[in-house]
Structures are given as C-alpha cells and as structure tokens.
Amino acid sequence: MSNGADLIHQMAEGDAEAFARFYDRYAPLIYPLILRILPDPTDAADCLHDVFWESRQRARTYDAARVTPDAWLVTRARARAIERMRAARRRRDGVPLGAPRAVFPATTPLERPPGVDQSVLTRAFERLPDPQREALELAYYGGLTQTEITARLKQPLGTVKTRLRLALDRLREMVKPA
Amino acid sequence: MSVSHEPFDTFAALHAVGALDGDDLRAFEAHLATGCARCAALVRQTEQALARAAMAGPPEPPPSVVRERLVKRAAAAGAPGRRRWLPWTLGIVAAAIAAGAFSAAYVAARYEARLGQMARETAAAKERVARREADLREELALLRDPTTRMVELRGQAAAPEAVARVLWAEGAGGLLLATNLPPPPPGKVYALWTVAGDTPRAAGIFVPDDAGRATLRVAAETSGAPVRILSVTLEPAGGTAAPSGAIALAPR
Numbered sequence: 001m002s003n004g005a006d007l008i009h010q011m012a013e014g015d016a017e018a019f020a021r022f023y024d025r026y027a028p029l030i031y032p033l034i035l036r037i038l039p040d041p042t043d044a045a046d047c048l049h050d051v052f053w054e055s056r057q058r059a060r061t062y063d064a065a066r067v068t069p070d071a072w073l074v075t076r077a078r079a080r081a082i083e084r085m086r087a088a089r090r091r092r093d094g095v096p097l098g099a100p101r102a103v104f105p106a107t108t109p110l111e112r113p114p115g116v117d118q119s120v121l122t123r124a125f126e127r128l129p130d131p132q133r134e135a136l137e138l139a140y141y142g143g144l145t146q147t148e149i150t151a152r153l154k155q156p157l158g159t160v161k162t163r164l165r166l167a168l169d170r171l172r173e174m175v176k177p178a
Numbered sequence: 179m180s181v182s183h184e185p186f187d188t189f190a191a192l193h194a195v196g197a198l199d200g201d202d203l204r205a206f207e208a209h210l211a212t213g214c215a216r217c218a219a220l221v222r223q224t225e226q227a228l229a230r231a232a233m234a235g236p237p238e239p240p241p242s243v244v245r246e247r248l249v250k251r252a253a254a255a256g257a258p259g260r261r262r263w264l265p266w267t268l269g270i271v272a273a274a275i276a277a278g279a280f281s282a283a284y285v286a287a288r289y290e291a292r293l294g295q296m297a298r299e300t301a302a303a304k305e306r307v308a309r310r311e312a313d314l315r316e317e318l319a320l321l322r323d324p325t326t327r328m329v330e331l332r333g334q335a336a337a338p339e340a341v342a343r344v345l346w347a348e349g350a351g352g353l354l355l356a357t358n359l360p361p362p363p364p365g366k367v368y369a370l371w372t373v374a375g376d377t378p379r380a381a382g383i384f385v386p387d388d389a390g391r392a393t394l395r396v397a398a399e400t401s402g403a404p405v406r407i408l409s410v411t412l413e414p415a416g417g418t419a420a421p422s423g424a425i426a427l428a429p430r
Contacts (some may be wrong), residue, residue: 041383042385127241
C-alpha cells in the first residue's frame with residue numbers, strides 16, 4: 001500500500017487514482033476537524049473540497065523531508081476552515097472577530113455537537129489542565145490570537161502566552177512517537 | 179552579552195497554532211528570517227504534534243458529493259501545474275527589496291505572506307465561481323432531461339410551514355429546493371433520505387439560510403434502483419446511518 005508521501009507525489013503527476021486514494025485515506029480524518037471549526041455541514045463540505053483540491057494543485061511543492069503528509073494536510077485544512085469562519089464573521093455585521101461559539105466545552109460534554117464529542121484532539125486535550133486546554137482550544141478551533149484570547153478570558157497577556165506555551169509543550173510530549 | 183532565546187521558543191509554539199500577533203509576530207518573523215533552525219524546527223514539531231492529535235479521533239465520512247466532485251474535476255483537469263502567481267509574487271518582493279525601506283529578509287517575509295494570502299483568496303474565489311458554474315450547468319441539464327420528475331414535499335411536525343420540491347432523474351440524481359424551514363435545533367441538521375428498494379440512503383445534510391431556504395444537490399443512486407420515497411428528517415450534526423429523528427418534509 002502506498003504511503004501518504006507516495007500518494008502526494010503521484011497526485012503531482014496527475015494520477016487521478018492516487019488522488020482518489022489520498023482522499024479516501026485522509027478525508028474521514030480531516031472532516032471532523034473542519035466540522036468542529038465550521039459547524040454548518042455545507043460550509044464544511046465546501047471547505048473540505050477546497051482543501052483537497054488545493055492539496056492536489058500544490059502537490060508538486062510537497063517536501064517529504066520537511067513535513068509529514070499529516071501535518072501538510074491538517075495545517076492547510078485548519079487554516080482554510082479558520083479563514084472561512086473569519087470571513088463569515090466579517091460578513092455578519094456586529095459580530096466581533098473571535099466572538100461567540102462554545103469551543104471549550106470539556107466540563108459540559110453534553111453541549112458538544114453530536115458526532116464530534118470524542119473526536120479531534122479530544123483525548124490529548126482532555127489531559128491538559130483546564131486553563132491550558134481552554135486557551136489552546138480558543139486558538140486552535142476558534143482561530144483567536146493571543147490578544148483576542150486575552151480579551152476573551154480577561155487574563156493578562158503573559159498568562160495567556162504561558163498557558164499556550166505549556167499546553168503546546170505538553171501536547172508535543174503526549175503525541176511524540178513511541 | 180548574549181540575548182536569551184527563550185522568548186522565541188514561546189513565540190515559535192504560539193506561531194504554530196496561529197496565535198501570535200502584534201509586536202511579537204513581527205519580532206518572530208524577523209527572527210525567523212535570520213534562518214534560526216531551532217525556531218523553524220520547533221514550529222514544525224508543534225504543527226506535527228497538532229496534526230497527529232487532530233487525526234487521532236474517530237474518523238467521520240464526509241458527504242459523498244465532495245468525493246464525486248473532486249474525482250470529476252481531477253479527471254477533467256490535467257496534471258496540476260505550478261502556480262502562476264509565484265513569479266508575480268517574487269517580482270513584487272524583489273521590487274520591495276530594491277526599495278530598501280526595510281531589511282531584505284524582513285520585507286520578503288512580510289510581502290510573501292501577504293501576497294500568498296491574496297493569491298489564495300483570488301484562487302479560492304475563482305474556484306468558487308467555477309464550481310458554481312458547474313453546479314448551474316448540472317442543474318440546467320437536470321431541467322432539460324426528459325426523464326426528470328418533480329416530487330413535492332410538504333412540511334411535517336418538525337417543520338409544518340416548510341415546502342420543498344425535488345427535481346429527480348434516476349440516472350443523474352436530483353436537486354432539493356426547500357423554503358420556510360425553521361433553523362434546526364442546536365447540534366442538529368436536516369438530512370435528506372432516498373429510498374430505493376427497502377433501505378433508506380443518506381443523500382445529504384444541510385442547514386437552511388437565514389431566510390429558511392435550502393438547496394441541495396443529490397447524487398444518483400449507485401444501485402441503479404428507482405427511488406420510491408424522498409423525505410427530510412432532523413438528525414445529529416455528526417450524521418447517522420438511518421433516519422432516527424423527527425420528520426420535517428415528506429411527500430404529499
């Protein structure tokens with residue numbers, strides 16, 4: 001079976017079969033993340049389409065020595081989903097950037113949207129202390145910057161930076177290959 | 179006197195999650211432009227950790243229509259080419275560098291990021307227009323197809339005021355056009371089901387716009403069996419294998 005990097009290289013050569021296999025392998029893993037950021041299924045599906053098409057179009061620039069297929073795809077998927085979420089917020093007058101969606105529901109699991117309850121990052125996130133998890137989820141799913149998180153949490157900027165740094169340090173440790 | 183690298187370790191982690199902004203972002207971009215291998219590696223490792231964690235959850239199949247569109251589009255397009263905006267981007271960056279207002283590395287990093295963003299937005303807008311055009315062509319073909327039939331759906335308990343029509347051709351699939359749909363309850367979406375034979379098939383999920391309108395393109399039945407029943411129910415946003423929620427629309 002081809003690995004992800006092989007499929008990307010074959011995609012770059014216009015191999016339609018490799019593109020379909022790449023989609024079949026990764027789309028079900030990426031879709032929950034996009035759905036978490038964009039709860040509207042139509043938006044999420046459009047975003048998923050754009051992410052895979054852009055991946056195909058940029059497959060020639062993929063450098064297996066620099067980035068894994070997972071990171072290459074997830075980073076793009078999250079970035080495009082956040083861009084769409086921010087654009088939608090800008091279109092809705094009066095809704096400040098980074099405002100309102102419940103993105104940090106760990107203490108009230110029943111409020112999580114069905115289907116994403118145990119998905120994306122949850123297991124790793126749940127092992128973080130609440131203040132770190134809260135800051136990281138606002139950044140990762142909510143697309144908020146450190147300044148926006150500071151305003152949202154009413155915490156000093158230094159505190160927010162420290163929480164994010166510690167959360168990401170611990171996350172790196174947790175998911176480090178054995 | 180040596181300057182501590184510690185602040186940049188923090189900046190690198192925050193940059194990987196997109197949280198860096200303001201003076202910190204500018205300082206880190208300038209620092210990265212000096213070629214700091216430690217920071218570049220830390221950004222990569224953090225992105226990789228986030229990716230591994232993001233893909234660790236249970237998979238969830240996306241709507242089948244996304245795959246169909248991509249496969250069709252890839253078959254029509256040849257091998258992917260290099261991006262046309264790159265030479266233009268590099269030209270602008272070179273001009274900016276020649277102007278010499280700032281340090282070369284700093285200006286290049288800033289302009290490349292901004293122009294890359296503009297190019298992505300333009301490319302995304304073009305793709306949206308192209309996709310919409312393709313959708314309209316398919317819808318026109320559906321209307322022209324002599325085998326297309328129209329199924330009227332009437333609002334049920336979950337959406338008594340709703341009305342919908344489905345244009346359906348057995349070989350080509352269909353198009354749902356609904357109005358007066360109330361917003362789904364939190365965590366729910368509307369799901370369209372087709373029944374060919376005995377088993378209902380999830381033909382797509384959707385949420386109406388602010389005016390209560392919704393349009394959904396539906397793929398043809400892969401089994402080839404004629405569709406006997408079409409209906410819309412309220413289901414969990416994560417999807418479900420069989421209809422389980424309240425019925426919103428059903429045939430007259």
